[in-house]
Amino acid sequence: MKRSDVNAIVRRSKAFLAEMKFLLPPFAHWTPEEWTRKGPECRAIPRQNLGWDITDFGSGDFAKIGLFLFTVRNGTVEELRQGRGKLYAEKIMIVQEEQVTPTHFHASKMEDIINRGGGNLMMRLWNATADNRLADTEVVVSVDSVEARVKAGGTLRLRPGESVTFPQRLFHRFWGEKGAGTVLVGEVSLVNDDHTDNLFFDKVGRFPAIEEDEAPLHLLCNDYKKYYRYTE
Helix, strand or coil: CEHHHHHHHHHHHHHHHHHCCCCCCHHHHCCHHHHHCCCHHHCHHHHCCCEEEEECCCCCCCCCECEEEEEEECCCHHHHHHCCCCCEEEEEEEECECCEEEEEECCCCCEEEEEEEECCEEEEEEEECCCCCECCCCEEEEECCEEEEECCCEEEEECCCCEEEECCCEEEEEEECCCCCCEEEEEEEECCCCCCCCEECCCCCCCCCCECCCCCCCCECCCHHHHCCCCC
16 A cells, blocks of 8 residues: 555545544544654553554555554453453444455454444355354354344445454454435444464455655654554
8 A cells, every 4th residue: 555545545444533523532633743752651552452553454455455553452362362451442443335355264252343433344154164264154143232133245335333242263354335415433442463363264454555756744653663663
């Protein structure tokens, strides 16, 4: 992805979040220059992989296959292993109409996906086999604490205000319903580890390579090491 395209997505996303009255924490607005002046008191932000996260999953076409995310809070894998500390995470995501997030599951993370407003979120679901393939068995999930059953590869629609709980190892693929509008999506989960806990059914790239054709507006979660000295 080009940095100019990333910056444009950040600007559009900030405008949509403001429209939806979802406020980001102060560090969301720090410039790269501000990051170079920050001290060790801010090191939890990169350590927990907080902040801006924009990906096209290696597709080269963000509008078709891509996702905007901002990780608001997160614990660490070490805390999760110890069973103490911050064991939870929260993200906010923006899903465009017909913009697909590819089929994947999480081995460790259990999560609630919440339609915070806008359009309808469409989700295709499969159980995973022992060898990480798509099972042909019925899927059972909790939609706002009410049991829902979906056939293998069936589609679940989340309308604004609705949420679904995904257990570990549940394959899911999602997109915004055509004609219904952009969707503001929340995620509340166990500790989030995007480096090792995403198993995609098809080969994709989780974090994009960035072509630096202009300066960053804000740092992505993978940019911190370039500007902030306390990332280790």
